[in-house]
């Protein structure tokens with residue numbers, strides 16, 4: 001598999017770039033907005049078109065590989081991570097940004113074998129930044145090596161998080177309570193890029209010290225998790241334990257010292273797992 005992983009990586013980069021071109025072109029036109037799990041969980045025809053393009057392209061080259069794609073799962077496909085080679089795809093991470101032309105939108109492609117992410121590609125289309133990682137081979141942005149921040153003092157940190165698309169009052173309260181706790185540590189700032197994948201690339205790039213979220217999905221974080229760990233960071237569960245990609249909980253941090261401080265401030269809850277949830281809307 002070692003050499004074929006490079007073939008996978010090269011192909012993922014080429015497909016992500018092609019997908020990014022479609023996203024950019026679509027930004028110039030009208031976007032028909034539909035909803036999924038809630039009134040603020042948005043999807044457009046471009047999300048669906050880009051996912052089809054990625055899956056068709058990959059199937060031509062790797063006919064036996066499996067897929068977990070956000071929009072295919074929304075259409076009723078199983079969301080099951082097995083030991084088989086699997087492409088984990090978010091065609092547009094940051095659909096709300098895309099709808100509003102808020103300029104952070106990414107194509108995220110992870111590739112896993114034995115349930116472990118081996119290749120991660122996040123293409124931040126509007127910034128034209130191609131983030132890549134292969135397990136054990138480092139993380140890069142447009143070919144330049146990435147390194148997480150060296151900051152160990154949480155008070156000198158920027159922390160990224162997201163509001164998600166669940167508007168259940170109890171969940172919103174927990175999200176805000178965690179955010180308030182983090183802000184009051186105090187930290188230099190709290191930020192939301194509106195895309196989990198780009199938040200993770202910001203950790204990998206050393207611009208923010210940590211990103212945490214409860215409620216996102218496996219396709220939001222599969223590629224980014226490898227990019228963070230290959231840039232020298234840690235990817236954990238929000239309780240500080242081992243991350244489980246299907247659990248919809250993640251904390252990516254530059255180092256353990258920052259991670260431990262953030263863990264203490266997060267109000268924990270468990271959304272339904274990706275492999276247990278009925279995604280079909």
Ligand SMILES: O=P(O)(O)O[C@H]1[C@H](O)[C@@H](O)[C@H](O)[C@@H](O)[C@@H]1O
Nearest residue numbers: 092093094095162164165195196
């Ligand atoms: O734009 P998406 O692909 O739907 O991903 C979003 C996700 O829906 C939202 O819940 C998270 O807060 C964002 O960070 C994701 O990137």
Ligand SMILES: [Mg+2]
Nearest residue numbers: 090093094220
């Ligand atoms: Mg997403």
Ligand SMILES: [Mg+2]
Nearest residue numbers: 070090092093
């Ligand atoms: Mg998406």
